[in-house]
Amino acid sequence: MIDLAISDWALHHGVIQGELYSTKTIINNEIFSFIFASSMKRNYSIVPSMIRSSNGILWSFDNPYKINYFDENHSLEISNEICNLTSFCLWYSSPIWSFNDSLTTKYYFMGEINKWTFISQQRFSSLYTNVDNTQMTIVVQGVVNEIVEILVYHSKFQSITHVNCHFYIDHLIAQLIINSTNVICL
Missing domain, CATH: 2.60.40 (Immunoglobulin-like)
Known part of the structure; x- marks a missing residue:
């Protein structure tokens, strides 16, 4: 309370x-x-x-x-x-983050849609920005045959971006990559 x-x-x-x-x-x-x-x-x-x-x-x-x-x-x-x-x-x-680029691109990591807890340590085990502050990487964990829908607001697109992370038998950890021009899950 x-x-x-x-x-x-x-x-x-x-x-x-x-x-x-x-x-x-x-x-x-x-x-x-x-x-x-x-x-x-x-x-x-x-x-x-x-x-x-x-x-x-x-x-x-x-x-x-x-x-x-x-x-x-x-x-x-x-x-x-x-x-x-x-x-x-x-x-x-x-939080709001800004990249060290000419446009000072801003982005907000909003987490997983369709969950009561949009952002949890069980799903997102770490996030880090590279040394140049031009890219953020978020480690996403999943289970076999799961698709995790993630929301990121990105100022370049002036909208919320939907990104799907797919998990397979040999791929249970993914990386959500956010940079000044793209948001992708690998």
Whole structure:
């Protein structure tokens, strides 16, 4: 439960103001956050520092194609009319990276679509940028005959790119390669 919800609980004499939780996945010191809200009795405004997260982007589990900035100047507005007793809300956040190229190409690794946990250490065991900061490699793990659909926002394309990683009997680890001109899975 986030600290603000706990303090509100105390201020309201033990009456909980809703279910408001956050957790994170950390891969190579990069923080990917998850925020869950339900049964909200009041509205909340959340910024990354309140949940010990990184600045970056934010999207909802039910619409990964609507991306918003998430930093100290761009908060997540949690509505008690939407995240109430009959529904829940779930958001994900990812850091923003920039390549060392002439366009300062930006990209966001959004993880695996169709999963509650878009980014997990079990699926994505490491990510690293090359010395020149012109390419990121993300190690993806799978099982035999699995196809993993991954989302990456890439500023060159001004859109979210879908990339499929295929796993075979002799190919259970793949590399998602992101550079200034391409996003591919090998």
